[in-house]
Amino acid sequence: MGNICWHYPEQIKKALGLIENHRAVPHGGGTHLTGKRLMNESSFVSLDRLSLHYVTTDQGSISIGAATDYNSIAQQLKTTIPGHILIKSLGQAATTPLRNRITIGGSLALAPNWSDLTGPLVALEALVKLQGTSSGTYPVMEYLTSKTLQSKTLITEIELPKSHWESWYYREGITKNDHPVFTLTILAKRTAHSVEDVRIAITGHTHRFMRATEIENQLKGKALNQIQTAGIASKLALKFAPAKGMSSGYIRHLAETYLERGLTELLKS
């Protein structure tokens, strides 16, 4: 077994110095790194003492510290904003003991194809606060697609803009606790008669994550009684890699079917 040199900074500036100058790996408590074969004399920065474990709401916007675990986020949101999409998505990710360790910052920094976090954050148009070589606040899509922003920076906070959405979430997995093959996130605002706004995020396909803007634009402003969801997802031309026991075509069929069901449930019920 290799060894790891651990650092326990109490200030973010010190942590950044270790990351930038000594190539230390930030560790906020997640499980990904424990599964990796570590090189000898790897250097880790523990984020434990940087006070990045919090969920606060301020006039509707939500700020989540990067080292906050999934269960803490879901539990806190249940008391403040019941029905929030993150309660649904993070509450289904992995298992309870793993959710007590998986952090929102670490999960976003890794952004694996099977994440239960990426889709909802993309749909919510979350903001990512970084410190380091590219300090600032960035839209989550910009962070996820920029190697520059991901290099030698530390995620300190994720901000969810103030808004109230009706939400629907689906994850397709071989078992309940398995990594999802894909996830679907739908957010909607409706008046009594029409769709005011809708956002659709899909993860797990060959482009990793996307907003279904073509469908979104088709539905915005549409009268509820005129919405036809059958076949609406086929125009997305989604592509998935095959998974265990599932062909690409089968996964695509599942994704399109569940997306249409989700739109029906959210917009027409």
Added chain:
Amino acid sequence: MEETFYINNKKKQLVFNGAETLLNTLRNHGYNEVKRGCEEGECGACIVLLNGKPVNSCRVFSAAVAGHEITTVKGIGDIHQPHFIQQAFVESGAVQCGFCTPALVLATHSLLKTNPAPTDEEINQALDGILCRCTGYVKIIDAVKLASQKMKQIAPETIEDT
């Protein structure tokens, strides 16, 4: 490296390798009640309570939790003074080989501390990630419900760690 941990309410100085998991560190220091199962975070046998919450100790770096509170199953009761949760598992017939039982008892302890009267769905969620090959889970669910009933009959502070 050497760091301080608070294990079962006792302050302990443990020596370990920086890449070592909490599972290995605990077992290397005699806490054999923490079971080695899959070492991949899949089976749950290695669960301990970290600041009162269940975690897979095989997926936690010991160095990452230095200074924190860790509870193993022996921290809540033993053969001479079993915790009412342990008693409930025995009375319900929820223990066969017993390998998953420490994890289940700890997860139940964590659940009942915040939710003394859980629904079936809440029990399933709290205990998810702990696999049992022996019982078929029915009696395990019964044990949690029995523990919940027992808890109503005793003072709330007894759910606290010893």
